[in-house]
Structures are given as C-alpha cells and as structure tokens.
Amino acid sequence: MSEEGSHVTLDLLKQIMDKFAKDRDWEQYHSPRNLLLAMVGEVGELSEIFQWKGEVAKGLPDWKEEEKVHLGEELSDVLLYLVRLSDMCGVDLGKAALRKVQLNAIKYPSKVIKEEQEVSTNEKDKNGTDTEVV
Numbered sequence: 001m002s003e004e005g006s007h008v009t010l011d012l013l014k015q016i017m018d019k020f021a022k023d024r025d026w027e028q029y030h031s032p033r034n035l036l037l038a039m040v041g042e043v044g045e046l047s048e049i050f051q052w053k054g055e056v057a058k059g060l061p062d063w064k065e066e067e068k069v070h071l072g073e074e075l076s077d078v079l080l081y082l083v084r085l086s087d088m089c090g091v092d093l094g095k096a097a098l099r100k101v102q103l104n105a106i107k108y109p110s111k112v113i114k115e116e117q118e119v120s121t122n123e124k125d126k127n128g129t130d131t132e133v134v
C-alpha cells in the first residue's frame with residue numbers, strides 16, 4: 001500500500017477505512033447516519049481552526065507549522081468519513097464526483113466556451129442557417 005500523498009486514491013482510502021472498521025469490530029457503528037453526523041462534527045472541528053481569525057491568505061503563509069499539521073488532520077477526518085459514508089451508501093464517490101464536475105461545466109460554461117458559442121452563432125447568422133425563411 002503506497003503511503004505517498006500523490007498516489008493516494010479514493011479507493012485506497014475506502015479500503016483502509018474498511019479494514020480499520022473491521023479490525024475493531026466497528027462496522028456496527030458505521031451506519032450512514034452515524035457517519036454523516038461524525039463527518040459534520042469533523043467539519044465543525046475544521047471550522048474552529050478558522051474561527052475568529054479573519055480572512056486568511058492563500059497558502060496560509062502566516063500559520064505555524066503545527067497549525068498546518070492540525071489543519072491537515074481535520075481535513076483528513078472529513079475526507080475519511082466522507083469516503084466511508086459514500087461506501088456505506090453504495091455510492092462510487094470517484095465516479096459520482098467526475099459526473100458532477102461534468103454537470104458543473106455544463107451549468108457554468110467557461111468564458112472560452114461562451115466565446116466559441118458566440119462565434120458559431122454569428123457564423124450561422126451570417127450564412128442564414130438559423131434565419132432561413134421557408
């Protein structure tokens with residue numbers, strides 16, 4: 001099992017969480033509802049790190065190393081519970097996320113795509129394709 005961050009997949013995390021629960025006989029507690037509540041609790045812990053800080057610069061240049069380590073822990077707790085929750089709901093999270101990304105792109109077209117569509121519409125208008133009267 002690779003421990004390198006850049007090689008971590010959702011599937012690997014899913015397997016690790018499955019083994020973690022099995023080894024402790026905690027599968028009985030990992031119901032969808034319990035996992036959702038646990039995840040929301042961890043989102044609360046994550047929020048506490050940012051609470052009262054005011055706006056924070058990207059990359060967190062002013063944060064101490066230990067604060068960043070703590071942040072990584074809370075982000076991980078949220079991710080791990082999300083992965084486990086998805087698994088216990090029978091949802092393929094990677095597949096669902098890729099589909100959602102595609103839906104987002106259709107709902108919110110990029111500037112480049114909008115410009116291309118405008119050019120294409122103008123071309124059609126010039127050629128009379130869309131304005132043809134029968």
Ligand SMILES: Nc1ccn([C@H]2C[C@H](O)[C@@H](COP(=O)(O)OP(=O)(O)OP(=O)(O)O)O2)c(=O)n1
Pocket residue numbers: 020026029045076077080081
């Ligand atoms: N029933 C449980 C309990 C814990 N975990 C795992 C998933 C999380 O990554 C982490 C959460 O552990 P804690 O509940 O101890 O939460 P924290 O690590 O945030 O500790 P604390 O709340 O004391 O800061 O452990 C789990 O899978 N199932």
